[in-house]
Amino acid sequence: MTTTRRDFIRLSGLCLFFSASGLSTGCKDRTDVFQTSLADPQLNSRLIAIAASLRGVHALGQHCLDGRSTADLTRALNERLHETGAASVGQALVKSARTDFSIGRVIDFQDWLLSETECLLAALGVAVGAGGEEEASGLVYRSFARVSYWGPDRTNQGEIFNIQSDGSGAFWVRLDGDISDSLVLRLDGEPLLTTVSGSLVTAVVAPAEAQRIVSVPGQYRLELLDVARNWVQPLGALRVDPVTVMATLADGTTSRVFCQPADWGPRQAVEGQPFNQQPGGDSAIWVRIDCVPTDTVMQLGAHYLPTTLSDGVVTALVAAEPGLVRGSYPITLISESASERLLLGTLDIQGP
Structure with missing residues (x-):
């Protein structure tokens, strides 16, 4: 069988593509990494980032790994690229691969000739976890x-x-x-x-x-x-x-303990009729809010209500008797420990 050469490393739009031995694969868009200068003090990290983004190189990488560690491979690839005198990582990869072929630094993999630079990069990719996609390598x-x-x-x-x-x-x-x-x-x-x-x-x-x-x-x-x-x-x-946004109190200051409520209700009800009726016949008011002090209670008008705090929700019961008469009742969350009162709005009781 004749050993054939196809481009393994090909720079197109500064993205590395692999096409040797039927590998129809590529890398993610890492333009910033390929433009990295060889003088960059973080060069080794950049090389690892390139190798980690490779796809479809599991078999080749395993073939080239030969028991070497990530540090060994990174050091060898770093030295190989500096031999080229190129300015950027992308240019150095291509130039190094071409130099390998010109001086016979090649390997035979599944009837394809590949440069040692390509082999090093694929091995580094496997060493840092690339090329092991579920479909290709049976994770x-x-x-x-x-x-x-x-x-x-x-x-x-x-x-x-x-x-x-x-x-x-x-x-x-x-x-x-x-x-x-x-x-x-x-x-x-x-x-x-x-x-x-x-x-x-x-x-x-x-x-x-x-x-x-x-x-x-x-x-x-x-x-x-x-x-x-x-x-x-x-x-x-x-x-x-999500970013926690603290509520604004009635005096215009920012609360130290109450988050901005996401929603609350009900806001209207009819005189003589229960609203958001609960199994026991009482009505209920709810507030969706991410953070409240543990001693928070709800006040409706002049009445303190039995209040329950759960994950992201405050609920309070309004007794069925005596019912609320027509009017507007301020709803406030109160924390005595924090000395703060958060006015939510009003519950408007309308005539039947």
């Missing part, structure tokens, strides 16, 4: 590690989780028992730059990506991936909560 979801605890699992919109000195976010997982050095953390399916030290697994999310994640409320699943065995173990999710 199996199973429980394979004993997790003591992990974090963080929650942050607020706009607040980077477990922020580091360089502005990146970070996760940590504490494990029990034997720990494999082939573990990688994945966030929403994307491999993170991961370090295994003793029983502790840590991973960082670059500042720009961390800022993107916390810019919108939502949940992002976190998983533990064993790249050597293609096993994935779900850990949980990072929850990004």
